[in-house]
Amino acid sequence: MISSKLVRSCCSVLLMSLAGCVTPAGGVALRPDGTPGPEECSEEARKAMSYLRLFVGEAAVVQIDANQSATPITLYDGPIESMLENDLGFLDAPSRLYGRVWTSGPQAVIRYYEAQPMNGGNKIPLCAVARMGMGQLRKRPESLPGTAVVDSTTAAVFIVDAFR
Structure with missing residues (x-):
């Protein structure tokens, strides 16, 4: 039989490791059209962006999905x-960006x-x-629910201080 002390200890370790995650905990509220609603940028992200000289409006070009190169691409x-x-900023190409895609609206949101x-x-x-x-990021008409078929493999990425 597993002791309750061991279970509490394991749970504590798990919770402490999750505390460092920067993706939104609990998800993002969705608008009626299925696109994500407003979301604040974490304090950790604001500090890191300041150190890296990533200011609001800084922009670059990204390969939308590092795993797809032929057009059209399907986002999920x-x-x-x-x-x-x-x-x-100080992030050199070909650094990777990790995020989340929403496909419910007229275009994909990343x-x-x-x-x-x-x-x-x-x-x-x-x-x-x-x-x-x-x-x-405009969806093609043949996009199935939960997907966005888009014509371009690239997009502009912009630094923001909050998601709107």
Whole structure:
């Protein structure tokens, strides 16, 4: 039989490890059209972005899905790994950006919560969004529920201080 002391100890370790996660705990409230609602940028992300000289409005180009290169690409609701095509502040290309995709609205919405420099080191918390500038994230009509078929493999990514 497992002792309650061991169970409490294991739970404590698990909770402490989860406390360092930078992705939104508990999810994000959705708008009536299924797109994500407002979300604050974490204090850790704000500090990290300041150190890396990632100021609101800084922008770069990303490969939307580091695992797909042929067009069109299909994005799925849930986690995504994108790749910087040019430098973003002190983040050198081809650093990876990790975030989440929502596909319920007329275009895909991508929010980034972490960056992984390719020269090593820990993941860095940040707040950034992929923007539709030239229609890159507009869904094609054949997109099934929970997916967004988009024509472009790249998009602009912008640093933000909050998700709106």
